[in-house]
Amino acid sequence: MKILLLTGSHPRHLYLVNELVKTGFVTAHVMEKREEFVPQPPSSLEEVDRTNFIRHFKERDEAEHRHFKGNDKVSVSLPTLEVTMQQLNSEKTIEWVKNQHFDLAISYGVHKLGDDLLEALPENAWNTHGGLSPWYKGNTTLFWPFFLLKPNWAGMTIHRLSSRLDAGDIVHHSVPELAHGDGLHDVACKAVIQAAKDLAQIVTTIELENIRYTPQKGNGKLWIGTDWMPQHLRFVYNTYNNDIVDQFLDGKLKKIEPTLISAFSKGE
Numbered sequence: 001m002k003i004l005l006l007t008g009s010h011p012r013h014l015y016l017v018n019e020l021v022k023t024g025f026v027t028a029h030v031m032e033k034r035e036e037f038v039p040q041p042p043s044s045l046e047e048v049d050r051t052n053f054i055r056h057f058k059e060r061d062e063a064e065h066r067h068f069k070g071n072d073k074v075s076v077s078l079p080t081l082e083v084t085m086q087q088l089n090s091e092k093t094i095e096w097v098k099n100q101h102f103d104l105a106i107s108y109g110v111h112k113l114g115d116d117l118l119e120a121l122p123e124n125a126w127n128t129h130g131g132l133s134p135w136y137k138g139n140t141t142l143f144w145p146f147f148l149l150k151p152n153w154a155g156m157t158i159h160r161l162s163s164r165l166d167a168g169d170i171v172h173h174s175v176p177e178l179a180h181g182d183g184l185h186d187v188a189c190k191a192v193i194q195a196a197k198d199l200a201q202i203v204t205t206i207e208l209e210n211i212r213y214t215p216q217k218g219n220g221k222l223w224i225g226t227d228w229m230p231q232h233l234r235f236v237y238n239t240y241n242n243d244i245v246d247q248f249l250d251g252k253l254k255k256i257e258p259t260l261i262s263a264f265s266k267g268e
Helices: 012-019 047-067 091-098 117-119 182-204 230-238 244-249
Strands: 003-007 025-034 078-084 104-108 125-129 156-160 170-174
Touching: 003 012, 012 025, 012 047, 012 104, 012 182, 025 091, 047 182, 047 230, 078 091, 091 117, 091 230, 170 182, 182 244
Parallel strands: 003 025, 003 104, 025 078, 104 125
Antiparallel strands: 125 156, 156 170
């Protein structure tokens, strides 16, 4: 098997690259240079929201470096095309991809792929989405399970790439094991780690022709960027002080389990 990766440039993205590199199957890499990881708070915020905003993104950055230490670069030399968001779907990128040799493409942490780039990818082309689809499609999808007091719904979806955002047939759901002391960002990082582990196992133990694709069903939601506001952080930090996982594990929150799809199940 030969794999083309299309990923972002943050440590979480390069962690997944480095874990898949260990399989020996990765032959090429398109890397999109992503935005700064610690944004500045909007000037219009009330003090409570400014404080929460700074705390939220500072703790995200700390968790990222704690969980993905040593993944600020790709661990081996690969044919690599570095692009900006504007260059991602350019003719140059499409031609470069067409000149690579691979039979599986996996994306993670890049902006939406255009139709022309999708057409340059093989039948087996997957996205690694930070969120459990169909319930959490779109943006900020590892935050909303905490806001809804369902931390066990914070996970990742490996699904077939499609022109519709996060709507492709599902290959696998990954969820991390929750532990006392986990904050929101710890769970998000652990979800990436579990997804990387699962992906490596999928590509090394299952032939592509035996991959089962499950159409997305159910009443999911496409969360858009404007759904999230800094004021939502009051609930996580001021009401719960980021101890939602502890409350859940201690039985203080209602436990509802998502119906997950596994690439490793035998099926019917």
